[in-house]
Amino acid sequence: MLRVALVGAGNFAAKHFAALHALPDRVNVAVAARSRPDTPFAPAPHIPVTTFEALLADPAIDAVVISSPNGLHRPQAEAALHAGKHVFCEKPLALCAGEARALARTASRAGRVLMAGHLTRHTPLYAAAAEIVRSGRLGTVRTVHAARWQSRDKARDWRMRTAQGGGAPFDLLLHDYDLLQWLCAMPESVVASGQKHPLGAYERLTASFACPDGVAATVDGGFVLAPGETMISSLHVAGAEGALDIQTPGDDPIHVRRHGGAPEPVPVDPDRLGVDGLRTEFLEFFDAIEGRPWNRLRLGDACNAVAIAAAFTALCDLVFSQFVERVLNLIS
Secondary structure, three states: OEEEEEEOOOHHHHHHHHHHHOOOOOEEEEEEEOOOOOOOOOOOOOOOEEOHHHHHOOOOOOEEEEOOOHHHHHHHHHHHHHOOOEEEEEOOOOOOHHHHHHHHHHHHHHOOOEEEEOHHHHOHHHHHHHHHHHHOOOOOEEEEEEEEEEEHHHOOHHHHOOOOOOOHHHHOOHHHHHHHHHHOOOOOEEEEEEEEOOOOOEEEEEEEEEOHHHOEEEEEEEEEEOOOOOOEEEEEEEEOOEEEEEEEOOOOOEEEEEOOOOOEEOOOOHHHHHOOHHHHHHHHHHHHHOOOOOOOOOHHHHHHHHHHHHHHHHHHHHHHHHHHHHHHHHHO
């Protein structure tokens, strides 16, 4: 049985713990690390709490699950790999593409598994959508549109600081950048615009992508819903023969229609819909540690998702700076 250490004390760390706790035959959550080891780990007060440095030095720990703020992912994952631990790192791997790819090389040299937590790929709803696209049921894919809207109260301070969270491009819409490359391919070019949060990072954005084989795609979203509202997400994929739509929340979240026909709900087994995507991620992580193949998310794809987010941010910064310069010239 694998002994795992959980790094982080926020809401997602609690979700990670619940998913790990549901796999008692595969894993034992031996310890949690947080910045204040004198306080209990709220989701499970019986779990010992220690420092990050202490768990790295513990030879009994096989793997580390990193659930800390985004800006800490890369240095913590790198330190864990150097300490000989396998690493499951919640997305994003890093806040720039170069650091993400360097982290992948570190894992390769260390001979340890590094897996990025891209939950959407492991969610049954989106897995069903990918199966439909790849089956050819829609014909050749022409356009993809993804949107993800989250409540403003989820835009915590660290998320909206460029060096700590990276804003919506890295924290929220990375799911959709990854969906885009999963369903189509790595985009070849991007046109983007965004709205900045007062703390510096982008809180809302729109991007248009040109993908191989003439596929046009857009991603739209941000932290704009009223506080307390449930996140809204959608996916539209149109092909030469038909189209697919996902809307969550919703009673029948996935529909397919032939061109000229009526939308038809896609029957997804309710049990599959109820499967915890985090649990599926961890099972694949443990399988990889034990030498079995893992194909749902390759490490290169996780690095590519970071590259897309970084390119978007850089482009928006360029457009924003040029806009400010033009305004200043007009009023000077």
